[in-house]
Amino acid sequence: MVRKEQRRPPSMKPRTLEQGVGLIEILISLLVIAIGLLGMAALQGRAQQSEFESLQRAQALILADDMANRLRANRVARACYDLDAKGIPDIGTDTTYTASGCNATADADLVAWHSALLGAAEVAGGQNVGTMIGARGCIRTDAAGDFVVSVAWQGMTETVAPADTCGQGFYGTEENRRVVSTVVSFATL
Numbered sequence: 001m002v003r004k005e006q007r008r009p010p011s012m013k014p015r016t017l018e019q020g021v022g023l024i025e026i027l028i029s030l031l032v033i034a035i036g037l038l039g040m041a042a043l044q045g046r047a048q049q050s051e052f053e054s055l056q057r058a059q060a061l062i063l064a065d066d067m068a069n070r071l072r073a074n075r076v077a078r079a080c081y082d083l084d085a086k087g088i089p090d091i092g093t094d095t096t097y098t099a100s101g102c103n104a105t106a107d108a109d110l111v112a113w114h115s116a117l118l119g120a121a122e123v124a125g126g127q128n129v130g131t132m133i134g135a136r137g138c139i140r141t142d143a144a145g146d147f148v149v150s151v152a153w154q155g156m157t158e159t160v161a162p163a164d165t166c167g168q169g170f171y172g173t174e175e176n177r178r179v180v181s182t183v184v185s186f187a188t189l
Contacts, residue, residue, distance in 0.1 A: 049156050049157065052156060053157075056132040056153055056155075057178065057180065059132055060135070060151040060178070060180045061151075061180050063151050064149050064180050064181065065182060066116065067113050067137065067139065068149045068182045071109075071149065072184060074103070074106055074109065077102065077105060077106045078186060080100070080103040080106035081106055081109070081110065082140060082141055082147070083140065084138070084139065084141070085140075085141070086100060089138065090137060090167060091110065091113070091137050092134075092135045093118065093134045093135055093136055093170075094170075095136075097114040117131060117135040117137050117151070118131065119131035119135070131153075133153055133154040134153055134154040134167075134170060134171060135152070135153045136151070136166060136167040137151050137152075137166075138150040138166035146183050146184060146185045147183070147184040147185075148164075148183055148184075149181065150164050150166035150179055150182075152164075152168075152170075152177055153167070153171075153177075154171040154172075154178070155171075155178045158176055159178075160175065161175050161177065162179040
């Protein structure tokens, strides 16, 4: 018995069905990689933004602590530090502050703090760059007679509005305003 060789029709070549599959796999892989890289870029941007927010908070804490220490060091003239009692809601960005004549040390401390809030601690290209965005400082007494030293600035993203009123109304929405505060208490002897 002689075997007949079966022939395939010309339209049924085995390689024809597989052509282009490798290219589609490569395109899908490139799409997945592109989406992953876009996600990584967005994550990096968010990380830098968070790092900047953290830097601003650290600077605000340093400035609030600096004024609290100045206030403690000059406890005899502590009333001269109460900006709220003088009718000054805040000092820093968009404000000018000059000595009030209450106490030379207190006046010097407040002028120095005002300069620090404006970024005078670091200068680049002739401009102050050593502070937060829109830094403002507030000093007031609370109901217990303690001094509250606050520093407000503008954040980069919206969060919960702070309860402290320092800098209120200056940063667009209240959710963009950031505030750190410290309380300075004096014993009554």
